[in-house]
Amino acid sequence: MRICYLGPQGTFSEKALLIYTKDIKKCDIEEVSSIPDIISRLSSNACDEAIVPIENSIEGSVNVTLDMLINDAEDLMIKGEIIIPISHCLIACDFIDLSNIRYIISHPQALAQCRQFIKENIPQARLITAESTAKAVLEAKYKGTAAAIGNERSAEIYGMKILTRDIQDVKENYTRFIVLSHKDSEITGNDKTSLVFSVSNTPGSLYKVLGVFADENINMTKIESRPSRRKFGEYVFWVDIEGHRCDNHIVTVLNKLNGKTDFLKILGSYPKFK
Amino acid sequence: MRICYLGPQGTFSEKALLIYTKDIKKCDIEEVSSIPDIISRLSSNACDEAIVPIENSIEGSVNVTLDMLINDAEDLMIKGEIIIPISHCLIACDFIDLSNIRYIISHPQALAQCRQFIKENIPQARLITAESTAKAVLEAKYKGTAAAIGNERSAEIYGMKILTRDIQDVKENYTRFIVLSHKDSEITGNDKTSLVFSVSNTPGSLYKVLGVFADENINMTKIESRPSRRKFGEYVFWVDIEGHRCDNHIVTVLNKLNGKTDFLKILGSYPKFK
Numbered sequence: 001m002r003i004c005y006l007g008p009q010g011t012f013s014e015k016a017l018l019i020y021t022k023d024i025k026k027c028d029i030e031e032v033s034s035i036p037d038i039i040s041r042l043s044s045n046a047c048d049e050a051i052v053p054i055e056n057s058i059e060g061s062v063n064v065t066l067d068m069l070i071n072d073a074e075d076l077m078i079k080g081e082i083i084i085p086i087s088h089c090l091i092a093c094d095f096i097d098l099s100n101i102r103y104i105i106s107h108p109q110a111l112a113q114c115r116q117f118i119k120e121n122i123p124q125a126r127l128i129t130a131e132s133t134a135k136a137v138l139e140a141k142y143k144g145t146a147a148a149i150g151n152e153r154s155a156e157i158y159g160m161k162i163l164t165r166d167i168q169d170v171k172e173n174y175t176r177f178i179v180l181s182h183k184d185s186e187i188t189g190n191d192k193t194s195l196v197f198s199v200s201n202t203p204g205s206l207y208k209v210l211g212v213f214a215d216e217n218i219n220m221t222k223i224e225s226r227p228s229r230r231k232f233g234e235y236v237f238w239v240d241i242e243g244h245r246c247d248n249h250i251v252t253v254l255n256k257l258n259g260k261t262d263f264l265k266i267l268g269s270y271p272k273f274k
Numbered sequence: 275m276r277i278c279y280l281g282p283q284g285t286f287s288e289k290a291l292l293i294y295t296k297d298i299k300k301c302d303i304e305e306v307s308s309i310p311d312i313i314s315r316l317s318s319n320a321c322d323e324a325i326v327p328i329e330n331s332i333e334g335s336v337n338v339t340l341d342m343l344i345n346d347a348e349d350l351m352i353k354g355e356i357i358i359p360i361s362h363c364l365i366a367c368d369f370i371d372l373s374n375i376r377y378i379i380s381h382p383q384a385l386a387q388c389r390q391f392i393k394e395n396i397p398q399a400r401l402i403t404a405e406s407t408a409k410a411v412l413e414a415k416y417k418g419t420a421a422a423i424g425n426e427r428s429a430e431i432y433g434m435k436i437l438t439r440d441i442q443d444v445k446e447n448y449t450r451f452i453v454l455s456h457k458d459s460e461i462t463g464n465d466k467t468s469l470v471f472s473v474s475n476t477p478g479s480l481y482k483v484l485g486v487f488a489d490e491n492i493n494m495t496k497i498e499s500r501p502s503r504r505k506f507g508e509y510v511f512w513v514d515i516e517g518h519r520c521d522n523h524i525v526t527v528l529n530k531l532n533g534k535t536d537f538l539k540i541l542g543s544y545p546k547f548k
């Protein structure tokens with residue numbers, strides 16, 4: 001089996017990958033440099049599975065992942081999830097003073113998760129986006145006035161110094177990753193199902209859809225709206241529910257939803273992360 | 275009256291400001307360089323009103339605006355909205371070939387709205403964030419290998435060349451701005467109200483809250499979830515509804531909501547943008 005993830009080594013995605021693959025005997029790992037590239041490699045069968053970030057407890061959804069799964073990636077399904085704690089470090093090639101930092105390089109999500117820290121401690125710095133936190137660390141290696149935001153392991157791997165630890169704006173910080181493939185997972189008895197739908201723009205239409213879940217006493221673990229991209233003020237909803245799409249009561253729910261939504265896409269069922 | 279906006283001259287916020295102030299006889303305009311600074315200037319009474327972007331039809335909500343209004347900015351209210359069409363241009367100091375562009379500078383929202391264009395046409399470029407599109411244009415002025423993403427007016431103001439027009443990934447592109455102040459607006463008969471709330475994490479709790487709106491036949495024009503920042507999987511909901519908070523049926527709704535939500539904050543009522 002071939003799995004790709006948002007590399008290089010030292011990203012938070014790699015941490016999620018190591019957790020996911022610890023019980024898989026034989027797998028080839030491939031580093032890919034952006035989320036759209038990961039999804040397109042999986043779509044073209046260049047790999048069998050892929051791990052991408054989807055949601056962070058401070059900054060919210062990773063829009064590019066949601067939007068690609070909603071609008072593109074017709075044939076992909078979610079087969080797993082991994083949730084890991086996120087601790088961000090400020091990393092540089094040497095122990096420089098914060099007042100001498102001119103650039104801070106990181107993934108846009110990491111920059112957003114540390115917005116307050118940056119404003120208070122390094123207000124003079126320009127923010128430069130990188131495709132991953134590890135790439136940011138690698139880049140800061142050759143710039144004396146730059147610092148990167150990344151994890152401890154990336155500092156070790158690339159021989160860099162940690163200036164400050166735990167710099168995210170809220171100490172309790174988690175990111176949820178999903179495992180994508182061409183098939184989702186079998187029933188385990190402790191599953192979740194992800195789906196997206198749109199409803200007509202009339203009073204009560206979202207309420208009616210949520211009523212389908214409430215009638216069956218189904219818990220939603222996530223609800224997120226994204227612009228439909230067709231008309232301003234029209235949304236597509238991403239919902240995660242407890243249960244597997246092959247469970248009897250979920251089958252009932254999905255059938256009812258078909259009649260109450262303009263568009264419905266089942267993204268897959270998978271075991272809850274423990 | 276003193277109004278501040280996300281400057282410098284040539285931002286999309288300035289366009290919204292010019293529309294908003296065209297019938298106001300006397301006002302002083304102040305450019306501020308970031309959304310958090312705008313909100314803190316308004317909170318400290320350094321100005322009377324402020325205009326900030328809140329939502330784009332391609333990329334969705336401006337998280338920093340939502341989060342500051344949800345978590346900080348206790349005393350601020352929304353008193354108006356302005357919706358403008360957004361057309362992004364690729365701007366440089368000279369007519370350089372796209373293959374020679376090494377950096378693309380813009381506001382993170384603008385970079386995200388042109389993601390596909392950049393990937394297809396300037397894949398080699400590094401993305402650098404700026405606090406506003408106009409600042410990005412101003413910065414690209416002194417870098418021969420950089421281009422900025424901004425509007426036509428910013429190219430004119432700063433004497434720059436437009437390399438390509440309409441580069442956003444979806445041609446129909448709108449951004450909604452809100453006017454913040456210490457008071458919201460009087461009833462006009464064609465109003466909207468913004469509110470945020472959280473519900474307990476049990477099956478049907480969001481459904482019950484939306485039922486309050488549905489029972490009164492109230493249309494939601496926006497619903498958006500943001501992480502609560504307290505616990506992973508807990509959300510705060512931002513909802514815009516049709517009607518003014520002093521309308522009789524909205525008063526009924528708000529009273530009912532009080533009993534069904536863990537937290538409720540009325541962000542203000544204001545005339546719908548025409």
